[in-house]
Amino acid sequence: SFRPAARLGRIKPSPSTAAAARVRELKAAGRRILDLTVGEPDFDTPERIKEAAIAAIRAGETKYTPVNGTPRLRQAIRGSLQRTHGIEYSDAEITVGGGGKQVIFLALMATVDVGDDVLIPAPYWVSYPDMVRANEGTPVIVPTTAESGYKLTPEQLEAAITDRTTWLILNSPGNPSGAIYTAEELSALADVLRRHPGVSVLSDEIYSEISFTGSPAPSLAAVAPDLRHRVLVVSGVSKSYAMTGWRLGYAAGDSALIGAINTLQSQTSSCPSSISQAAAAAALQGPQDFIAESVPVYRARRDAAVAGLAAIDGVTPLVPDGAFYLYVDCAGLIGRSTPDDRILENDQDVTLYLLDHVGVAVIQGSAYGQSPFFRISFATDIDTITEAIDAIAEAVGALR
Numbered sequence: 371s372f373r374p375a376a377r378l379g380r381i382k383p384s385p386s387t388a389a390a391a392r393v394r395e396l397k398a399a400g401r402r403i404l405d406l407t408v409g410e411p412d413f414d415t416p417e418r419i420k421e422a423a424i425a426a427i428r429a430g431e432t433k434y435t436p437v438n439g440t441p442r443l444r445q446a447i448r449g450s451l452q453r454t455h456g457i458e459y460s461d462a463e464i465t466v467g468g469g470g471k472q473v474i475f476l477a478l479m480a481t482v483d484v485g486d487d488v489l490i491p492a493p494y495w496v497s498y499p500d501m502v503r504a505n506e507g508t509p510v511i512v513p514t515t516a517e518s519g520y521k522l523t524p525e526q527l528e529a530a531i532t533d534r535t536t537w538l539i540l541n542s543p544g545n546p547s548g549a550i551y552t553a554e555e556l557s558a559l560a561d562v563l564r565r566h567p568g569v570s571v572l573s574d575e576i577y578s579e580i581s582f583t584g585s586p587a588p589s590l591a592a593v594a595p596d597l598r599h600r601v602l603v604v605s606g607v608s609k610s611y612a613m614t615g616w617r618l619g620y621a622a623g624d625s626a627l628i629g630a631i632n633t634l635q636s637q638t639s640s641c642p643s644s645i646s647q648a649a650a651a652a653a654l655q656g657p658q659d660f661i662a663e664s665v666p667v668y669r670a671r672r673d674a675a676v677a678g679l680a681a682i683d684g685v686t687p688l689v690p691d692g693a694f695y696l697y698v699d700c701a702g703l704i705g706r707s708t709p710d711d712r713i714l715e716n717d718q719d720v721t722l723y724l725l726d727h728v729g730v731a732v733i734q735g736s737a738y739g740q741s742p743f744f745r746i747s748f749a750t751d752i753d754t755i756t757e758a759i760d761a762i763a764e765a766v767g768a769l770r
């Protein structure tokens with residue numbers, strides 16, 4: 371019979387996957403659900419990228435590739451990092467994997483030992499703490515505040531570092547906050563990091579191009595070039611190019627760490643799909659018109675959602691500078707009662723109430739390590755978003 375390993379007991383299935391499953395179930399049972407849980411673009415993968423994949427299949431690019439990716443893809447990744455951040459990486463400083471998610475997992479697996487601490491500012495992407503636990507490290511959660519825009523401050527970083535700290539995970543633009551660290555803020559964090567040579571930074575930049583500030587989110591690797599060898603930049607094509615199902619992510623960093631990731635990759639999946647690699651190379655190398663067209667669409671949805679939420683008493687949206695999420699403070703709803711006399715004790719209750727009462731699916735802040743909040747995704751059409759916000763207003767209006 372099935373006997374789970376100890377490491378399985380340390381982790382749980384991703385809450386976002388669980389939310390998606392709940393929405394599917396309710397829909398299958400015939401309920402109309404306004405789904406704001408999705409963590410993927412509603413756009414289709416651009417035609418040009420699909421054509422590149424089809425051409426690769428026809429050309430027989432259907433075999434194993436090098437563990438660290440095809441030379442063409444590595445070249446395209448280097449070009450993209452040079453274009454967005456002005457950083458020159460060598461070929462040996464690049465690797466690829468089945469999504470940014472797999473690359474992050476392998477990076478932690480390659481470096482985290484029992485007793486190592488990994489600093490994770492909250493609110494955080496749901497997978498970081500469990501990935502650390504799966505690799506027998508200890509996630510150390512550092513809560514952030516509204517005053518700093520839900521970003522880690524240099525004082526907090528200094529106070530959190532101990533001699534067990536191996537990594538700081540920085541995610542900018544952040545999921546779920548949409549917060550972008552400015553170059554000045556990164557520079558101030560770099561000053562602290564210079565005093566602690568044992569700490570490396572996993573810089574998750576998967577949303578870097580989905581930025582409403584007019585330029586891509588800055589990277590610590592570019593802001594503090596002297597720390598470059600301690601920064602692992604992780605990114606991918608899922609979000610920027612609407613390619614979640616292609617499963618292609620990448621990392622750039624110190625060649626010794628990249629080599630270690632390659633060793634693990636050689637014993638896990640050998641390499642990501644050759645076809646996805648061809649598509650990703652086309653995405654990163656060709657004209658960047660899809661990003662230029664999609665970002666203003668996300669921005670318009672963000673503005674509509676923020677305006678709608680701001681008019682609702684008891685909820686406070688945090689205006690995101692990037693990504694496609696809104697993290698909504700719902701402290702004003704806690705303690706109030708629903709029409710059927712249940713008291714909303716926490717953000718999980720708020721989420722369940724919105725789902726039950728008006729069929730709006732969002733994800734509770736507790737999944738992201740900071741409560742009471744809920745996360746709305748605006749990677750869905752504007753009609754669904756406005757209808758859902760109206761429904762939230764109605765549900766909140768029915769509370770006592």
Ligand code: PLP
Pocket residue numbers: 409468469470471472495541544545574576605606607608614617618619
């Ligand atoms: N990092 C963050 C912050 C994310 O939100 C996601 C996806 O939801 C990922 C990484 C992983 O994306 P992928 O594995 O599709 O590249």
